Amino acid sequence: MKTKTLKKNKINVVTLGCSKNTFDSEVMMAQLKANKFDVTHESTEDDAEVVIINTCGFIDNAKQESIDTIIRYAEAKKDGDVGKVYVTGCLSERYKSDLESEIPEVDAFFGTRELPRLLKTLKADYKHELVGERLLSTPSHYAYFKIAEGCDRPCSFCAIPLMRGKHVSTPIEELLHQAKLLAAKGVKELMLIAQDLTYYGLDLYKKRALANLLEQLCLVEGIEWIRLHYAFPSGFPMDVLNVMKNNPKICNYLDMPLQHGSTKILKAMRRGITREKTEELIAHIRDEVPGIALRTTLIAGYPGETEADFQEMYDWVERSRFDRLGIFSYSHEENTHAFNFEDDVPQKIKKERSDLIMDLQSGISHELNQKKIGKTLKVLFDRVEGAYFIGRSEFDSPDVDNEVLLKKEGNYVRIGDFENIHIKSADHFDLYGDICSK
Numbered sequence: 021m022k023t024k025t026l027k028k029n030k031i032n033v034v035t036l037g038c039s040k041n042t043f044d045s046e047v048m049m050a051q052l053k054a055n056k057f058d059v060t061h062e063s064t065e066d067d068a069e070v071v072i073i074n075t076c077g078f079i080d081n082a083k084q085e086s087i088d089t090i091i092r093y094a095e096a097k098k099d100g101d102v103g104k105v106y107v108t109g110c111l112s113e114r115y116k117s118d119l120e121s122e123i124p125e126v127d128a129f130f131g132t133r134e135l136p137r138l139l140k141t142l143k144a145d146y147k148h149e150l151v152g153e154r155l156l157s158t159p160s161h162y163a164y165f166k167i168a169e170g171c172d173r174p175c176s177f178c179a180i181p182l183m184r185g186k187h188v189s190t191p192i193e194e195l196l197h198q199a200k201l202l203a204a205k206g207v208k209e210l211m212l213i214a215q216d217l218t219y220y221g222l223d224l225y226k227k228r229a230l231a232n233l234l235e236q237l238c239l240v241e242g243i244e245w246i247r248l249h250y251a252f253p254s255g256f257p258m259d260v261l262n263v264m265k266n267n268p269k270i271c272n273y274l275d276m277p278l279q280h281g282s283t284k285i286l287k288a289m290r291r292g293i294t295r296e297k298t299e300e301l302i303a304h305i306r307d308e309v310p311g312i313a314l315r316t317t318l319i320a321g322y323p324g325e326t327e328a329d330f331q332e333m334y335d336w337v338e339r340s341r342f343d344r345l346g347i348f349s350y351s352h353e354e355n356t357h358a359f360n361f362e363d364d365v366p367q368k369i370k371k372e373r374s375d376l377i378m379d380l381q382s383g384i385s386h387e388l389n390q391k392k393i394g395k396t397l398k399v400l401f402d403r404v405e406g407a408y409f410i411g412r413s414e415f416d417s418p419d420v421d422n423e424v425l426l427k428k429e430g431n432y433v434r435i436g437d438f439e440n441i442h443i444k445s446a447d448h449f450d451l452y453g454d455i456c457s458k
Contacts (some may be wrong), residue, residue, distance in 0.1 A: 024035050026103050030058040031142075034093070035157065037076025037272060038448055039164040039249070040184075040212050041109055043075045043167055044279040046164075048108075048135055049155035057145035061157045066101035070142065075111035086111045087444040094125035106130065110136060152198040153158035159402055161436035162209035162245075162418065163202050167195055167233065171215035173252060175279075176290045176357035177319065177350065180215055187216065189224045192233050196240065203242030208436065209400060210243055216252045218260075223392075225238035231259040238269045244438070245400065247417060249275040254292035255302055262306040271414040274450035277317040281331040281336030285322050290357065295336060302340060302378055313345035313415035320375065321370030322350045323361035330373050337380055343388060344421050348372045367396060382448050389422070396456055398425045399441045401433045409433050411441070413451075424451045431455055 021063065031052055034370055035045040045061070054058045060068070071093045071280055075086035086109075096102045104127045112119065113131035130138045136146040156163055170185040171178075199210060214220065221229025235247055246269050248260075264270045280286050283294040293301075306312060337345065349370035352363040363425055401411035402418060408425040411433075416422045426433065433439050433455070441453040 025070045026101075028069050029056070030060065030068040030101075031072060032060050032063045034062055034071060034073045034089060035267075036074060036089060036432060037078060037082055037110065039211065040166055040215075041074050041076060043154070043164045043166045043213065044109070044132070044135075046154035046157055048072070048074070049157070050136070050150055050153040051135065051139060051147060052142075052144065052148055054147050054153075055139070055142070055154055055273055057142075057144070059155060061155075062097045066096050069103040069107065069369045069381055071096075071102050071104070072108060074111035075107060077109070077111035077114045077179065079348060079353070081351075083111055085389070090119070090123055090126060092124055106141070107303050108132070108134070112178075113183045114179065117153075117373065130317065132457055149305055151388060152194065152201055154202075155205075156205070156438040158280045158418070159436065160206050161400065162211065162402075163207045165195075165199070165202075165210040165212050166190070166214060167212055167217065167287065168214035168220050172219065173216060173292075174290045174357070176288065177279075177322065177353065179353040179356050184215060185457055187223060188219050189222070189229075191224060195233065197234055197239045201239055203240055206242075206436065208243065208250035208438075209245040209247065210237065211247045211249055213249045216247055217249065217250055218252045228255075228257040230257055231263045234260065234263045234267070234270060238263075238267050244269060245271050247273055247414075249417065251276040253298055258299060258304070258308075262307060264312075265309050272312045273315070273417070274305065274312060275417065279317070279319050280322065280329075281318070281333035281340075282325075285325055285329050285333075288324060288358075288361075289319075289322060294334075295332070299336070301338070304380060313343040315417070315421065316342050316346075318345065319346040319350050320373040320377065321453070322369075323352075323358055323364055325350075325365055334380065337377060338384075341384050341388070342381070343385075343415060345377070345384075346420065347376055347377045382427075382456055386448040389448070389451060392443050392451055393446055394443065396440050396442050397424065397451075398438055399453075400438050401426075401435055403435060409435075409440075421450050424453060426455065428455060434448055434452060 033045050043265040049059045076082040093105045097105050106128050107126050108130040112129045118131045139146050168189045170187045172187040309413050397413040401409050403410050411424045440456040442456050443451050444451045445452045
């Protein structure tokens, strides 16, 4: 029963999961705004006529967060705090029929490629002339920039192809149009994302075209940083390193999920590469682009992972000295190749192994950060928090990496501006500095 007056025409979009979901929500919000809806993103007020939840279905924790969020808004609907609840995104794509029966309070479920149908349900039109337009949910000076959808890789543990489909590259001319629109709005940093950046162009141009795309994006006036996320190691296009080395707009940063450090486990994961080949690739990248920051993600507790396999990964991480690293506990996902195997590593062991890797990485990060003391870094400032202005160097991506902190007292910077910062001290994950005197 409705207990309060809802704001007619107001739609609250709630985004869960990765940066690719953020991108999709921003596209959706631009379409909604063009249809004269009052659009908010993750509003703290429960007064919207419609709530749209863009879900994640990647691993157990992410799925549970999505389910909890759906239930929270289903309850708000029952209490009359919101009008209608719609669910879209990866979880909805993968488990639509189950969700429909288990959470009937939701008015409709939509898959990852059903934005036109969602709009039609809202009596809105899909406006083709808006292709490339987004309503940014990030700070206005940076934006996630999706260059492809889906994935053709056969990784045994991954359900992404089930939810996102086959790899489809966005044409270069369309991406250039999008980049120019973003630059005109004041965006200075593009964070390139895809399930696999390095596969870009194979479907359209019959060759890997990431290097060509980067060269074209570097010509867009107003874009000052271009950052690469989610590169696949097998078949890595080496010409990308030449572009990175020769163009200062491309950050010396590469996010390359490597998943494991044991050749046996990598083979079981169907990654198409060995630990030895991975080490050769890392050495080559570092030789070609000295000072590059390498970020990776790993999985602990894959089926069949023994203490010896884990030790091999631990020793490899210790040798590799990644600048940034994250690790997930293996999640046993239905309809993946690995689901055929017994999930035989207890959850407690998975967590212990994850914690050991992160403890190791914390020490590596601390050592690497100490070496930055006394250096001057170009820093893009993202926000103000407490007593500090908080920004990032070219070696760091938002939300997941190190930050550079500048005391508010005695200093002033504008959010979205670059400043040269002299690093005075550092801890495990953050740097502290002063503005360089002009």
